[in-house]
Amino acid sequence: MSRANSATWLRQQRWAWPTWPARGLARSLPWLLPLALFTTWAVGAQQGWVSPQVLPAPAYVYDTLKDLAISGDLWANTSASLQRVLLGYALGTSLGLVLGGLMGLSRAAEAYLLPSFNALVQIPVLGWLPFALLLFGIGEPLKYALIAHAALVPVTLGTLQAFRQAPVKWLEVGRAYGFSRRQLVTGVVLPAALPTLFTALRLGFTKAWLSLVVVELVASSEGLGYLIVYGRQLFQLDLVMAAVVVVGAIGYLIDRGFDALERRLGAWRPV
Amino acid sequence: MKAYRGWLLPLVALGAWWLASEYGWSRSGLWVSPQQVLATAIHEVASGHLWVALGASLARDLSGFAIGAGLGLALGCVLGLSALGNRLLGPSFNTFKQVSLFAWIPLISVWFGLGDVAKVVFLSLAALVPVVVNTADGLRNVPLPLLEVARVYGYSRWQSLTLVRLPAALPSIFTGLYLGLIYSWLATIGAEYLLVSGEGIGNTLIDGSEHFRMDLVLFGMLVIGTVGWLLNSLARLAERRLQRLYGTF
């Protein structure tokens, strides 16, 4: 209760702006910077401050985006990318869940596997790329392998951690009521692990999406990343920017989706 | 405890690899033996190639990290300490960090070329994001009870900033720097890979890949992994020091 007053004081401590004349002004503040940037961009392009080859006008980028959408190129490339990321993610996640679950439930498995896993994790996706290129060639398996690898790492480590952190106090409750090992796993360890597990799955998808872009930048003939490279090679920055906008928008939407899912599923929180 | 069990898998893998190359199970020209990789490693180290490449990569990494972390601390302080700053810049920053970092590379290459400037710009962006997020979080989440103590003893705004908020936020700020260091190392490899020019450990990998030299590729991976591991351990050591000092809140 007494927090009310302290919170006021806290706000003052955060160098708050003196009371705003209108609420609307406060609400519009976050739009100030993007608006200023956009205006500079639009005016700059119109006045020819920089060459359109270096910075195309926003209207131009918008037209390109529209053309891409109408011609069906946008959809074709987006669906190619989505297909890749989903398959790679499914692959990496299943493997990660199995590996992490195995190590989480068995100390022996952890002792045998974890050190090697930790060693391999030190090499980032981009470090594996040349190796995988030589191994798989430039085709689709390469992309699946690298995206799966990107998702595998956080999912494995997250699963392991999720199973490990089932608090001893709850396990003891289960034991006091004579739970079998199986009951302990399904009744205590799994529910306790769920929130951490979800975070890991989410992080895994973020990583998978990130490496999709990288992989497509380096080696592909279709997909959003390819669109970016293609535009770059032809010096069509409008194409590059349009593709970047789509990549960002999809990443944002997926993040929102996970957020909504988490809120819906997150029935319990650590007390 | 029973640390030897962790060595079993790598040893078995190494043994199988050696056997496979010894008895020629694979005819592929890409299949190299452990001895070849070792020979390449010795050659790279002895000829000085490794040091030139590694030195160039690390110099880039550290300068990018320094710039990104410096800007990140400043921006994080603005977001964490000023309500106005947070309203003005927070949403834009959160949108920006959603865009996959690597998607910026083609734009960066147009604006800054393929040289070191472009790479350092990219690296600083990679280091900037986690530093900003954690600095702002740390400063915002200083426990209210501790701030009340400052108030009881009549601390000025400056005193409660330097004597309470900053020290309380320090572990979080440190986590941000630690993540920034890792991110910028990953980005170093990425930048060398995608903005091809000059020396660097990433370029060693590309050379190996282009000339179908698996031995060089494997050696490059080994170096990248080792450097990442070293940076990781170094940061973790410092973090543990800090934690020992702080205990738990």
Place this chain on the structure above:
Amino acid sequence: MQANSLVLDHVSKHFTQPNNGAALQVLDDIALNIAPGEFISIVGASGCGKSTLLRLILGLESEFEGQILLGGRAIRGTGLERGIVFQDHRLFPWLNVRDNIAVGLKNSPLASAAKQQVVREHLALVGLERFAEAYPHQISGGMAQRVAIARGLVNRPSVLLLDEPFGALDALTRARLQNELQRIWAQENITMVLVTHDVEEAVFLGDRVVVMQPNPGRIKRIVDVGLPHPRQRSDARLVALRDDVLGDFLDA
């Protein structure tokens, strides 16, 4: 004589409820005169507003009806003449014991040598000279609370406010710290206002015991203990008084 008396002049306090904006009364017409050097215990069940009352005196909350006067002047905000010991010790985890005590002296007019001297004296007062270099996470809860008491006293405040200072400690540590607080109070000769839900603690330490009841928080009665310090826990008169006050809560 009344120079540093603490007067609560018909103090009431309302909170605005965040969900519906309605006013909720938490303190109703608290009137109390506390003499300099007196030990006042305020006892009540949780939710009776006793901690809020302490925060008003401390100056963390500034909106209330009525007046709080210290030495005849209305208090405004926090001030170094009022010290506080919180239930959660609130030591800074990044400072050692000595520096945590010195936190209270940051804005004191003393010269730095004098500050060091004062910190040393207070380390001795709470018996922690050997732990000056230790960090909060390295010492026990009882020791941390003694550091908090020392921090509350370094400015030689005329009033020390104690907000359930021993509430989180085990019974044995609590009894020892109560004895220690009694000794410190006698030695320092300052006014102490102790808020607690432990009736035995209230009776054992207080010259007077203010019994509060909730909804809205108000004074039910004030019990004059009237026994000289230092006291013995087993004193039959204390036990009888304790049972008497406990009766207030069991009836209700």
